[in-house]
Amino acid sequence: MSDTPKPGLAALIKVPQYASLVLLVIVLGTFAALNGDFLSPLNVSNMLAFLPELGIIALGMTLLLTAGEFDLSVGATFGLVPVVVMLLVQNAGVDLGLALVIGLAICVLIGLINGLIVTKIGISSFLVTLSMLMIIRGAALYITQGFPLASWDQPGIFVTLLAGDFYIGPFRVYASIFWFAVLSGLAGYLLNRAKIGNWISAIGSNRNAAVARGVPADKVKVWLFVLTSVLAGLAGMISAFRISTASPVAGTGYELEVIAMVVVGGTALNGGRGTILGTVVGALMLRGIRNGIVLIGVPGLAYNIFVGAVILGMLMLHAALQNSGRKG
Amino acid sequence: MTKDILRISNLRKSFGSVTALKNASFSVGEGEVVALLGDNGAGKSTLIKVISGVYRADSGEIAVNGAVVDIRSTRDAMALGIETIHQDSSLAPDLSIARNLFLGREPVTMGWLGPFAPINQVELREAARTLMQRVGISKRLNADAPVSTLSGGERQSIAISRAMQFAAKLIILDEPTNNLGVEETHGVLRFVREMKAAGHSILFITHNIHHVFQVADRAVIMRRGEVVADLPLAGSDVLKVEGLIMGVDLKAEPAHG
Ligand SMILES: Nc1ncnc2c1ncn2[C@@H]1O[C@H](COP(=O)(O)OP(=O)(O)OP(=O)(O)O)[C@@H](O)[C@H]1O
Numbered sequence A: 001m002s003d004t005p006k007p008g009l010a011a012l013i014k015v016p017q018y019a020s021l022v023l024l025v026i027v028l029g030t031f032a033a034l035n036g037d038f039l040s041p042l043n044v045s046n047m048l049a050f051l052p053e054l055g056i057i058a059l060g061m062t063l064l065l066t067a068g069e070f071d072l073s074v075g076a077t078f079g080l081v082p083v084v085v086m087l088l089v090q091n092a093g094v095d096l097g098l099a100l101v102i103g104l105a106i107c108v109l110i111g112l113i114n115g116l117i118v119t120k121i122g123i124s125s126f127l128v129t130l131s132m133l134m135i136i137r138g139a140a141l142y143i144t145q146g147f148p149l150a151s152w153d154q155p156g157i158f159v160t161l162l163a164g165d166f167y168i169g170p171f172r173v174y175a176s177i178f179w180f181a182v183l184s185g186l187a188g189y190l191l192n193r194a195k196i197g198n199w200i201s202a203i204g205s206n207r208n209a210a211v212a213r214g215v216p217a218d219k220v221k222v223w224l225f226v227l228t229s230v231l232a233g234l235a236g237m238i239s240a241f242r243i244s245t246a247s248p249v250a251g252t253g254y255e256l257e258v259i260a261m262v263v264v265g266g267t268a269l270n271g272g273r274g275t276i277l278g279t280v281v282g283a284l285m286l287r288g289i290r291n292g293i294v295l296i297g298v299p300g301l302a303y304n305i306f307v308g309a310v311i312l313g314m315l316m317l318h319a320a321l322q323n324s325g326r327k328g
Numbered sequence B: 001m002t003k004d005i006l007r008i009s010n011l012r013k014s015f016g017s018v019t020a021l022k023n024a025s026f027s028v029g030e031g032e033v034v035a036l037l038g039d040n041g042a043g044k045s046t047l048i049k050v051i052s053g054v055y056r057a058d059s060g061e062i063a064v065n066g067a068v069v070d071i072r073s074t075r076d077a078m079a080l081g082i083e084t085i086h087q088d089s090s091l092a093p094d095l096s097i098a099r100n101l102f103l104g105r106e107p108v109t110m111g112w113l114g115p116f117a118p119i120n121q122v123e124l125r126e127a128a129r130t131l132m133q134r135v136g137i138s139k140r141l142n143a144d145a146p147v148s149t150l151s152g153g154e155r156q157s158i159a160i161s162r163a164m165q166f167a168a169k170l171i172i173l174d175e176p177t178n179n180l181g182v183e184e185t186h187g188v189l190r191f192v193r194e195m196k197a198a199g200h201s202i203l204f205i206t207h208n209i210h211h212v213f214q215v216a217d218r219a220v221i222m223r224r225g226e227v228v229a230d231l232p233l234a235g236s237d238v239l240k241v242e243g244l245i246m247g248v249d250l251k252a253e254p255a256h257g
């Protein structure tokens, strides 16, 4: 935790998020050494363009995992929201601003349903959100009949805010990176500094203990589900605006990639211990690996093998550090 | 007659087909130490979970300071001055000692932000240190260490020091000496006497009958969800109380060996 000051590099490496940070530097360094283009402005700009879309979802997922739950429906929400927004705008003539508000309401609804079923009926979040994934994805496919829609391609305040871009020197920077930065800062504050962060960690660590101290555990969980859905919808809109397409299958498999980012960063899959810094590092790492592996010439179809192997290696490393930390 | 801090009447609670609590009535007076006794599964933990707001009773009445109250949550119970140390671990192992001590009542700056207010780290650490000093564990333990690194007895001490800080009117201890070493056990019994001396009322669950005679004024005995006896300990003895717990008259039986 950030409030345990312990000097010395060896001690620092034992903190999961710092171990991930060191690994990130090693991974990026290796790719840079193997291919000079890895750190070229064009490639860095590319990596940073993709980063916020999964990274923003990963922030919500970090808080949710820390509280002991997770959400498999984020990828489907990422796909559904832009599709609904664009259908409303293009087929029903709804104003874009209003359509976005409706999209937001859909996210809140999805989160509420997930959260209420998990907390009030007591079904595991794995099963609830897996079912929700199928419902949402099915809905997106049904209302579009499976075809991608052209997304909003007119310039406008929303497009500029979410997916606008500009150049800093040779680097093409997207507005979404600022959203990611601000939201990361907020999430880090919530988890490490605010009262609610103490509650979130306590709920994931020992729910009964938290409840016995008057922590409204179920309420906190429900709102974390809502937050995660809203972030997934926001990420979906950013992506749709950036590529000017809203596809009903967008975000397929993102739920697992996001969870991988979070746990690679050092957040415990079974709750109680979460780190936003680790998640930012994890997001950078997975994006970096995906991009770097292609650049160094691994065949496109083979690269999931490497991504999976690297994730597995990272998790084994965290487990080893965790055990040595307990003995030491 | 002292005034009653807590009076419960005819509490009833079932879990599906299991009736854990059938007909529980008793009271705890001001400054009194009451031992709640009974064999495994008698309903003791269920009863104190109802009083502390973890469960809601199906029927019956709870009065605090003479007024009937509706305890809907652990928050309600705490607001009424009832602090509970539960039998099943009441700490979050991944949090630091300091953060556990103030869980749910974190000192904050900018309180108007509600749950989003920043925790006042300086105050948190100071208060934790003072508290740990009072219980005599400040030298051994670092307030920033996660609870997962502590022994069972150390955890129990943390839970007890947490109950001390809020100067509750009624402190409920569910088997607080379980898993404790000799010294820690005496620490808990000393704590009970000190709290009594300071005017707090205590409801104390234990299976150790000798501890009961060392600290309690009165024993309430439960069997299968019902309160079956309620007697002052002065003038009573171990055999009589054990007999009441088991539902047999041990004194009537011929003495063995
Ligand atoms: N959450 C629950 N769901 C179902 N049954 C329960 C639950 N909690 C308690 N019971 C049942 O209620 C009865 C009373 O349990 P309780 O924990 O109150 O006993 P106890 O007197 O505290 O026992 P011990 O001395 O072993 O701690 C038991 O039969 C138990 O199985």
Ligand SMILES: [Mg+2]
Residues within 6 Å of the ligand: B044, B045, B046, B087, B174
């Ligand atoms: Mg019990």
